[in-house]
Amino acid sequence: MALIVQKFGGTSVADIDRIKAVARRVKVEVDAGNRVVVVVSAMAGVTNQLVAHTRAVAALHDAREYDTVVSSGEQVSVGLLAIALQELGVPARSWLGWQIPIRSDGAHGKARIESIETAELARRLATGQVPVVAGFQALGPDNRVTTLGRGGSDTSAVALAAALRADRCDIFTDVDGVYTSDPRIVAKARKLDRITYEEMLEMASLGAKVLMTRSVELAMKYRVPLQVRTSFADAPGTLVVDEEGIVEHALVSGIAYSRDEARITLVGVADRPGVAAGLFGPLAENSINVDMIVQNVSHDGTKTDLTFTVGRADLDRAVALLETLRGEIGYARLLTDDKVAKVSVVGVGMRSHAGVAQRMFKTLAEKGINILVISTSEIKVSVLIAEEYTELAVRALHAAYGLDAP
C-alpha cells in the first residue's frame, strides 16, 4: 500500500466529462489498495478569465483582492471532483487551503508555502477517505487567501507529498512526459523515462514549461519522486528522481530554449572596481532578474563593454533605470536587442565529460549561427543567439548530441 499524491491540471478538469474521467482514474489507485490525495487546478480557462476580470476593474489592483478572486476557480473544481468521486462510491471530501490549513508567507500573488497541517488529512487517509485539495491557494499570515503564482498547483502537490511523506507525486498534465526537446520544433524529440531533479530544474527554468520551477526545487529538497504524465492516456510518463535513481547517464539529456530574453550592452563602461555592483544592485532592487553576463577584456585598461540579458518583459523598465544611472556608471552608449533566444544543452553527464561545450560551439558554427553570449553551469551550457535561428539551432544540437529518436 502506497501513499500517492495525484495532481490534475486545468485541461484535465476542463469540463464535467473530464472531471468524471479524473474520478475514475483516482478510483483505479484506490481500488489497487493505495491511499490517494488529489490536488486540482481550476477548470481550464477559468483562472485566465478571473485574472482578466481583475484587470478590467483596475490595471493596478490590490494583490490580496486578486488572490481572493482568482483562487475561486479551484474551489469549484475540488467540490465537483469530490462529488464525482462520491458518485463512484469513493469516500472523498474537498479541502480549501484555509481549511487544512496550508500556510504561506504573505507575498500575495506569488506566496511560498511555509507549513502544512497534516494530522487531520492523515487521520482521514487512514480511514480510506480521499482528500481533494485545492491547488494554487494557501492561507497567509493575515488570515487571507494567498496564491502561489501561475502553475502553483504543482507546488501544492509536491509540498503535500513532502509533508505527508508520500511515496510518489504524479503530475497529470496535457503532455505525456518530459521530452529531450520541444516536440513542436524537433520532430525527433523523445520522451525521457527518467530525468534528475537538477536537469529538470534547468529544463524548467530554461523554458520547457512542463513543471513550475518551484515545485521541482521542493521535490529535490524533500526527495519526492515526481512523475509527469498525461491524464488522457494510461502510459507511464517521465520520472523525476535523484541521480542515484538513474543507472546510465546520457551525456546530454535535453535541449531547451527560451524566447523570453532580451540583451543589453553598455558600451564604453569605465573599467574600475564597483561598476558591476553599481549596475546590478539597482536592477535587483527593482526585481529585474539578470541572467547571462559577459564583460569583455578592456583594451586600454580604462574602458570596457558589458553585455547581459534580462527578461524581455522587463526590458523597458531596465533601460529606463539604466538611463537614470548613466552619470554614476559612465557608459558611452546603451544598445538593446530583444530579437534574441537562449538555447541550452542540459545534462548531469557533462560533469564527468569534457568537450560538451566544444561540440555545441562547433555545431552552431557549422550552421553559420553566431554566438552572442555564453554562460555555463555544472550541468548546462547556454548560448544567446539571434532569435530567427532558434529552431535551426535546437534541431542541430538535438542531432549532434545523439538525442534524435532511433
Add this chain to the structure above:
Amino acid sequence: MALIVQKFGGTSVADIDRIKAVARRVKVEVDAGNRVVVVVSAMAGVTNQLVAHTRAVAALHDAREYDTVVSSGEQVSVGLLAIALQELGVPARSWLGWQIPIRSDGAHGKARIESIETAELARRLATGQVPVVAGFQALGPDNRVTTLGRGGSDTSAVALAAALRADRCDIFTDVDGVYTSDPRIVAKARKLDRITYEEMLEMASLGAKVLMTRSVELAMKYRVPLQVRTSFADAPGTLVVDEEGIVEHALVSGIAYSRDEARITLVGVADRPGVAAGLFGPLAENSINVDMIVQNVSHDGTKTDLTFTVGRADLDRAVALLETLRGEIGYARLLTDDKVAKVSVVGVGMRSHAGVAQRMFKTLAEKGINILVISTSEIKVSVLIAEEYTELAVRALHAAYGLDAP
C-alpha cells in the same frame, strides 16, 4: 454620521461596468460621512451555472460540496468590488464568510446564521474602511462553507445590520421598491413608500419575490429599518419599518398572489379525533408544507371532507404519502387540483376595520370567480381560486381596495 449596510444583488454586479457603478454609489454614502458595509451576491447567472455543474456531476450530491462550489461566486464579486472601491480612493477590503466569521448551523444548502463576530469589522469601520462582505455564505460548525439558500444574501445583509446595530439596511435590487401588486399584472400598481415588516412578510411569503422571507423575519426581530431600492436609478425605494414608523395606515397595502399551490381534497374522511394529526403529522415529517386547511361540517356525524393546499412541487410526493396512509385515515376518495392560485389582500389596517374580507368576497362574486378555500390571519385574507382567474381577481381587488394609482 450613520452606519448603513448596502446589499447589491446579482443583476447589480452583473458585469465589470455595473460593479464600477456600484462602487460609485457606495462612494456617495462614504463621501456623505457615513460608515458603509457592503454585501454582494454573485454576478448574475454565475450561481445558476455552478448549480448546473453540481447537478451535471451527480443528481444527488453532497450538500457540503454543493456549498463549497456555489459559494465561490460571491468570492469573485467581493474581490472585484473591493478593487473597484480602492480604484475610486475608498479604503475597502473583501471579507468571506469564514474570515469574519459569520457562523451558521450545519444545515448545508439552507443554513441559518447563528452569530457574527463584529469586533474586527467595527474596528475597521471606525477607521473609515468599507468592508465588502460575501453574501449567501457562512461558516458551519464543521469548519466548512455553508450557504443560506437562494436569496440568502438579503439575510446576510440584515443579519450584519442587526449585529452591527446599523441605522439602515438598503437592499438594492432590479425593482425600484415594493408595489401594491405585481406591475406585470396590474398596470395601475403603485410603489409603496412604506410598508410594515408584518405586511412585507405576508407579501414575501405570498409570492411577491422582492425579499427573502427569512431576511424580513430577521429585520422585524431586530428592528432593522430596511429599504428596498433599485441600483439603476437614484430614486428612493420602499422603507420596511415598524408599525410606529407609518402614520396613516391604508386599509389594505397590497394584493399578492401565488401560483405555487396545489389543492388536495380527501372525501369521506372519518369524523373522529386524531384524524388531522394522523394526516398532517406524516406530511410535516416529510417536509411537505401544508398551507390552507378547510374541514367541512360533517353532515351525519360520521364522515367529512378535508381540503388543504401544498406546494405544487410537493404534490406528487404528498399524494404518494397519502395513499400509504389510506388504511389508517380511512378516506373514500382523493382529489387533486394543481390549476389553482392563491390571491391575498394584505394590510395591518384590517386589524381595526371590519368588512375587509366581505369586500373581497363580494368583488370576486361580481366577477363570477368561485372561491375554493379561504384562510385568514390578523393582517391578510387569502382565497384559493381557479388559476385562470388570477389576473382578473388581482386587478379587481386592486381597484376595489382603492389601490389603483390616481
